[in-house]
Amino acid sequence: MARTSKLMTEVEAVSTIESGMTIGIGGWGSRRKPMSLVRALLHTDAKDLTVVSYGGPDVGLLCAAGKVRRLVYGFVSLDSIALEPHFRSARQAGTIAEPVEYDEGMLQWALYAGSLRLPFLPTRAGLGSGVMDVNPALRTVRSPYDDSEELLAVPAIRLDAAFVHLNRSDERGNAQFLGPDLYFDDLFLTACEPGRRFVSAEKIVPTADLLKEGSFHTLKINRSMVDGVIAAPNGAHFTTCEPDYGRDEAFQKAYVEAARDDESWRAFTARFLASDEAGYQRAVAEWRAERKEDKK
Amino acid sequence: MSTSLADVVAVACADAWRGDGEIFASGMGVMPMLGARLARATFEPDLLVSDGEAFFVAGDLPIGGADKLVEGWIPFRQVFDTLWGGRRHVMMGASQIDRFGNTNIANIGPWKQPKAQLLGVRGGPGNTVNNATSFFIPKHQSSVFVEQVDMVSGVGYDRAEKLGGFIARRHDLRRVVTNLAVLDFNGPGHRMRIVSVHPGVSVADVQSNTGFELVVEGHVPESRGPTDEESAAIDRIDPRGLRHRELPA
Known part of the structure; x- marks a missing residue:
């Protein structure tokens, strides 16, 4: 119960x-x-x-x-x-x-660190790549053990x-x-x-x-x-x-095609996204029925 | 009957995994996937290959085939674990690549506001510092083989060397397979080198479609075609001939 x-x-x-x-x-x-x-x-x-x-x-x-x-x-x-x-x-x-x-x-690590309430988790993924160049706030951390390897400290999210x-x-x-x-x-x-x-x-x-x-x-x-x-x-x-x-x-293809210009995206939005979830599901069902009709 | 370009390239992709043993052979896209499955079906039988979704499959699963003989489960979390553990060799694409194997699948133009936004770095940074990585590039041209990539999504030898330590020691970019040639990074200072040219292609053709100077050492051989066993395996794995759509003769 x-x-x-x-x-x-x-x-x-x-x-x-x-x-x-x-x-x-x-x-x-x-x-x-x-x-x-x-x-x-x-x-x-x-x-x-x-x-x-x-x-x-x-x-x-x-x-x-x-x-x-x-x-x-x-x-x-x-x-x-x-x-x-x-x-x-x-x-x-x-x-x-x-x-x-x-x-x-790194994204997994950020969420995992957040989950465990840790400030960061270390990894090699990201080091040397453009990720370090475009995220200047990222910091590295040095292993406290004999290897003293420098690792990326992915901050918790x-x-x-x-x-x-x-x-x-x-x-x-x-x-x-x-x-x-x-x-x-x-x-x-x-x-x-x-x-x-x-x-x-x-x-x-x-x-x-x-x-x-x-x-x-x-x-x-x-x-x-x-x-x-x-x-x-x-x-x-x-x-x-x-x-x-x-x-x-x-439908995914129709979504992508609708995104090609403002006018077609407005039409897509008006047809599918203007009302609530039930309205969306109805509009999709109607769209499907129309396509079936066209194929006949 | 002369060998098709697609079959030469399939064999060149398969050869990337030669000697890898019992690891995850991961191919992104039709040709790399065909290469991995071809290697496993013939000369590298211990490789693990996936269905591209979440399962390791045994047998010769045709590309796009649904009749899977599942031998293991490999959801994304385990993919990360496997590659961070170094037990994987991936072959992926690249929109740009330089002489040291720095690659870009993220964006063209400045990252801050790109001229063309592509996928994002995806798993490129982690792949290239953790497990062996090869590349398949269907159209070898100077706009892809560039002096400098716009965003480093995959780490090349010069950058790995600067990092030093574990990464520099283990860094392993294996080969680059294109529609013209096979290349690797065994030139001086890990510069890109021509390993072989496909039938009908000259070294000059490859160089003139490359935006930087390639290393050429002595006589460059012709890329090999498939053996009879490999031809049969290719037909089993790609019965619909998807490879020819990717690489028309």
Whole structure:
């Protein structure tokens, strides 16, 4: 029996986000992204955000909406389409005030250090590369042992808010990944201050059902890591959410094509992003039906 | 029947992993993936290769194939652990590369406000100081082979040497395979050197498409074609001929 349900809506979750906050977004590229939460965030007044992400369309949408002041990333990609158009435009126009570009392993280390409340973690990844040139605030540390090797001290990241999307969750935030990779979703939650750690899930299930679809190895997110649970069927659309669904490649292509100029992006926004999540899902269903009709 | 360019390049990619033994052979993109699987199918049977998602696969999985014989799990976190532990040899792309093997996949033009934003540095910095790294460049031209890269996403020999210690000792950029030639960094001071030129390509062709002076030592041989065993393996791994789309004759 669930003692305290943490169920809430996307709108309730993002209403806690204030301008200037640091938000971590789980998933990887165009894979299992908490898109329904990102879409909801587009409708808020929150701006000047610091976004930390293994970036995909989450970063693209937030850049397109002008909400990103600082971006901590190793890459931004749509996987099957290598380059993210809105991220590209934002970087090329210089509208992201403070880009922080890391090696992707450094990003893991920053979140892990944040999770463990350590000031930094040492690594070789980044040393000698352009990462050191473009992040002059990075410091090195010398091993106190006989090797006395100089290592990069990746500074911890602590998040004000975290968004991740999982396959299943119970009402209290015991959440489950059923796909091939957890990515770094657990670290986004543990690097985040308690209060705004949000898990959206394809399906909310009774605790007793958690082991029905996957082994205990899939239970990497426990309720002490989570403050809010959002029922979000198809919430990762158009990114992958294996095994529930794959990437909507056709829609991702339409997203990229719409980004080519202001006019087509305005039309895309008006059609898909102007209303709430239910409206988005309806618009996508209609778009699909139209395409099917065209093919006949 | 003459050997196609794509097959010569596939073999040149495969040869990058020769002698690597029981490590993770990671190929980014069609040709490197074909190279890794070809090496494993023939002369380097202990290599581990992935499906490009999160699993090690045994057998000769065709590129893009779904019928996987899974032999292990390699989610991204374990990829990082494996490469930081040095148990991996990756072959990746590069939008720019210089004579010491500094590479760029991040952006063209100044980083602060690039003319063209590309992927970002991705895993390049960690790869190049931790595990063996090779490169596949489908179009060998002076705008790719440059005096100086715009952003160092992969660390070259000159920078590794400056760091000294563990990194300088273990730094291991293996080879560069292009549509014209095979190159490595075994020239004086770890400068880029021509290892072989593909059939029909001259050393002068390679040099004229390179934005810096290459090291040429004596007679440069022609890149080899596949053996019969390798040809059969290539057909099993790439039955749809995706390699020819990447490298038309």
